[in-house]
Amino acid sequence: MGLPILSTFQPKFLVLRCFRISKFIFFSKFSKIMFFTNSVMGFLLLLCFSLILSLSSGADTITANQSISGDQTIVSKDEHFELGFFKAGNSSNYYIGMWYKKVTTVTPTIAWVANRETPISNRFNSELKIIDGNLVLLNESKSPIWTTGLNSSNSNSVVAVLLDDGNLVLKNGPNSTGNIWQSFDFPGNTWLPGARIAYNNITGKKQLLTSWKSSEDPSEGLFSLELDPNEKQYLIRWNRSQQYWTSGSWNGQIFSLVPEMRLNYIYNFSYVENQNESYFTYSLYNPETISRFIMDISGQIKQLSWLENTQEWNLFWSQPRTQCEVYDYCGAFGSCRQSGLPFCNCLTGFDPRSQSDWSLSDFSGGCVRKTEVQCGRTSEKYGFLPISSTTNKKPPNFTVLAVGSSGECQRTCSNNCTCNAYSYDNNGCSIWNGELLNLSEDNNNEITIYVKVASKDLPSEKKNNGVIIGAIVGSVVGVVLILGLILLLMHRNKRRFVGKTAVEGSLVSFVYRDLQTATKNFSDKLGGGGFGSVFKGTLPDSTVVAVKKLESVTQGEKQFRSEVSTIGTIQHVNLVRLRGFCSEGNSKLLVYDYMPNGSLDSYLFSNEKLLDWKTRYQIALGTARGLVYLHEKCRDCIIHCDIKPENILLDGDLCPKVADFGLAKLVGRDFSRVLTTMRGTRGYLAPEWLSGVAITTKADVYSYGMMLFEFISGTRNSEQSEDGKKKFFPMRAANVLIDGDDILTIVDPRLNGDAKVEEVTKLCKVACWCIQDDEETRPAMSQVEQILEGILDVNMPPKPRALQLFVDDEEHVVFFTESSTSQSSQAQSNMSSSVSQAKSTAST
Template identity: 30%
Template sequence: MASATSYILFLSIFSSASALGAAQPRQSNISLDTSLYPTTNPTSWHSPNGRFAFGFYPEGTGFFIGIWLVASPENSTVIWTADRDDPPVTKDAVLKLTNGGLKLLLQHSEGRLISNISTGTDASSASMLDSGNFVIYDSNFHVIWETFDHPTDTIMAGQVLGSGSELFSSISETNHSSGKFQLSMQTDGNLVQYPVASPHYPADANYASGTNGDGYLSLYLDDKGWLYLHQGNVTSNLTSGYQNGTALVYRATLGVDGIFRLYSHDFELNTQQVLKEFPQVTDPCGIKGACGVNSYCTSANGQVVCMCLPGFDYFDTNRTWSGCRRNVTTTAGCYLGNDNMTYMSALKSVTWMDDPYDAPLSVTSDEDCSDACLKDCNCDAALFSDNTCRKQLFPLRYGMRDDSTTTFIKLVNTSAGGSSHAESPAAAPVIKIRRKYRAGRYRRLWRNKEPALVDEIAPRSFSYHELREATDGFKEELGKGAFGTVFKGALPRGQRAIAVKKLEKVVDEGEREFRTEMRTIGRTHHKNLVRLLGFCDEGTNRLLVYEYMSNGSLADLIFKADGHPNWDERVRIALDIARGIHYLHEECETRIIHCDIKPENILMDDNWTAKIADFGLAKLLMPSQTRTFTGIRGTRGYLAPEWHKNAPITVKADVYSFGIVLLEIICCRKNMELEAEEDAIVLLDWVHNCFMDGELERLVPDEVDMTELNRLVKVGLWCTQSEPGSRPSMKNVVTMLEANVDISLPPPPGFSS
């Protein structure tokens, strides 16, 4: 809970708005052309019962538009904020209800709509309802827009957090911009709280409802205080009911500390009570993500204090919770034959809730643990506890105090000749092998509390007749590829859009083997993988049913002539893809090599999230089936060199393909363009030449952050090294893309040591 000081500060920002609002009439119908103002009446519209207000509230140096629960002029709680991550507006702003919706009018700039109403629909009036929902009506009093459909950090009684929706915490009690935590109502039926700055793997979860596998559940809060998950005939209660009365109002809020709390407000007694917390912790440092990477959490009087590792400084001294980075621009790694270049710094009573990259070592002393890390080029840090040594990679995550653990950090001794810009061949790049120790951790973490989490989710078996009807006789073709043809369809009841792939030339393994493969693919669940919903194995028919991806492929985005995503979007898409491949390689139960990473196999969902398609299907192809070369599975231009050498194919083949895709994303062009200038026909060669000549600006079609461009190009060049062992793991790729490590100079792509 917030301290008394922060709570008083939080309440004080409403003093002017509440005082102005108290004298205004209670209003249930708001007509067109009615306006609100930040500092002059009217500043807000109230619900008929007077408990909720919609309008301007002061925050920081300006004003935001939101809804707050008004218990008295001295006690208000924000439950919704419009455009919460935009800068505050000035006192000259005006909010007006127009036939296009709520329009914010600003001096010296064009106005903007804060409500998105469907094209062809006109607003006629609006209301601030007693439920806390602000709604806009058409001329027939049908609701055409409502704040309940666009939650920020809170749901109120009567509000639903639908499948696939999220809540994001606020930064602080007095800053309602998006904060460090999110509560996701996942499409697998699991309600999970993650740190925003995490890969969103099961091991990152602070709380999970344990209902994964129950289908497309939604989170409900009713007027009796019941908080539950529901869909069809499946209901899972998170709380029991509480007192019901005309003076009681219930809300559930994801707090700035990452705890999801159910509150009751008693308007007769003018009190607020916390009824339930998810998760329940005694120490705020027990919440993963309370402090950022390479920092550890301590608590003082119930408040989080984040401390940097030795040799690290805060990313932002004004936001010490955002994490830390090295105060020299080199990684420790190894330095050829010079034992004085690196040393270990001990940090007593600190541990990390993250997996080691290698099997734990049995040692007899903390000195043995320190030496083991010092002599290991891959090791960045080591944790010693109970005669066990766990080697770690940077960035370190989820650090907290623990009297039984000592953390050793590998540092560079610059006084011994180390340079802050050293580029040692032995340390470039820091290729770190991460073995598969994270798989199954989600189950171990929750086994004693939530037995339902161990249930495996099997894709649904469809009949051929069902899928023929769902696709209207396989009428609408979405595309055709090496695995077969894809058709658009819809499931009955709810008309959920699906994509049905008719497989061709599948290995004739029989029903049992095919179903085994389907279960393997079906158990993969990640936000950056296209979800397998079902399959058909009737007779000779083999079909797969996927979630429908409405915004086409990455190829459609980056190769079109009339525009492309901006730089920030391209960087985000690259990180989406990297996280998906990393999951396939190291996080899912059965390790999967995709074998055909390319823009056509990266699809975009409704929210423009990039998702990898066709993973796990290479094993279903006939051994003789090829796409470009006999015996080779993949696509020309994206194939790693080992495909042509009869060498064993490992996950590093996917890393090479990703490197090519990353360069295509950066440059918004294909890996080979015969119409380009002679030195730019082959993208990989052109990128390396521009990199070495210091002419990276030639690569990009728009204005970008040159530091970030340099970093992404280096990642792409490391990924496309000709020797598989020289390529980084996808774990390291993700870390490099997140700017959490320094990246040394890559050799030419064809270099072989």
């Protein structure tokens, strides 16, 4: 065994060893020299400490004469990643893997595992070392159980280095620039920035991202992500065969079915295709951001980023969006129910095959019968249990029979010992001779499947027994006891209803008193507005949430739940995620993800916080994307009606999230009436609110444009000056554009001119276009998004009529001078064609 590499645990053991060596030398070789001085002992100890320091300097590398064992680790140069032995959860097995050094979770966040399929039980008798030019893991018996598998010709010079990007590499010498092997080519369940998931165009070999089997078993699970080079898309498959999700084709910027993955200020995605290979990769604009992409045990791919201030992983996006879209998530005879927790349940008459696996969210084993069906005997030994499933997720592997009725279909299944279920619908009779897979319950497009179940396990048997027992008790005790029992049951049912925590779609239905406890009786107020007040709360699982108490909600219980369920299905990286709701009497509350950086106004208009120009521009772009999603990509168009900095929230990475979307309808706003029925915010309201015409998405465009001016100036559009006069910034910005003055003179002075001229100009032009008086001349938010992304160009639009006059003070109305008006008219003439051209380009 070579000289071990030191970990954080190693120095104290080496010091002890040095002391023992010194003690040995003192009492043996020099025992006759009784006057042996302390200086010699000190020299020996100093030599030992020097050895410690020299070994620690190479803590990111394993050389040919070194190894790691036990609690020893190596750490990347800037301490981003650490590699060593670890245990997965409460398992007794050990693995060699790497984890995030700077992520302080209860258990390490594992980014890569070497021996996924072959764990060890004793880490102190096992070691990772270089043998014949390969990195090899030896188990307790010193047998190799994992190796890099190279044919190295210069084995003595090979070293293993852990890099700061999470890539473990083998090099031909510490100064070599090339890698002869790298862990990036052998991903597990985690895809790190800079790595790739590729397809070899020559050999046809796929590089897979595979889920863990469970939280305590990193071996390959059933779910995998792979690249389809023919359609330039990514696929998720179950058991390497059944496809259940696709990203859609790559269009040069994004995958068509994953709008969340478009180019943004956090992740830079790119697709590469050449003669040898095709692959997708991504990087981070801010290298200090800690992010990972995982193929989760849930069968969903997830993008997460680490929030330093809250010390937790933040889910950036996930696909498929709902858990029950994952193929066969609950295993055989298990049913996935999106409207309940847990998602997976065994059918009546069935139990989990492995309860321990189910407790670890590994449902792949499915369910087995409580009682085996007595085949070949009378039908009284079993019956059929009706269950509901969706037509678009009918369990696979069924046989269609040509029978004329439901009764005949049932008799066919009854007479077939291998038949486990049947259904009869417009498509005829279908029977399942094997296991029922991919069962999913929903309220839409239901079909009924009848599952063969032993009679003793059918609910009707238990119900009959209950009736008999009830009759006996009733005859003995009498009418009084029966009435008492009824009252007791009514009381229990009432308690059960009040205390219920159900799920509507993917939303949790909270109990009011639980939210009252979570928010400490609504004491920690985060803010408020036209829709109600928002309070900070902490759920029992330590999740921090924002709880909004709605005001003036006019819908009844059923309509409110319906509207909230619709809002809950909307997911986008630039929209605040709704977690759940509460509806008890007049109390209507919504529970959202908590945004640690609060609302945008606290950054724009505060001297304590300052956003640089790059961040402001990206927030403007992200907000536009969120509004595009609401206006054009939701099933039903959603008009926000109250766009302002207070309703743009910022997560831990300052990613903008549009809040309060969909609430205008919830609180009963009438979009066809005048302003008196509207509780929006003065200064951001479009002129049509005063005209009484029906409100369209262009009202949000107007509000967005007014907000853009505030991005530029860092102040409210109408701000009181020291001399008591009001300054209207949009007018000033429009004049600077028309006159051709230095655009940076209007930028927030706190930035000291540190802004891109072309971006400031672009935001000014877009803002002026958005606040046109006639809503027909305003752009759609999709056009705004394309302009900010650089896909469309735009010149100076006409100056809005609203800017033709402004209030100089409370008593005087000041108009533009003749020269200003003529310049505006000239600009309006010059821009008619450019606006039309931009619209035409966008529609194309």
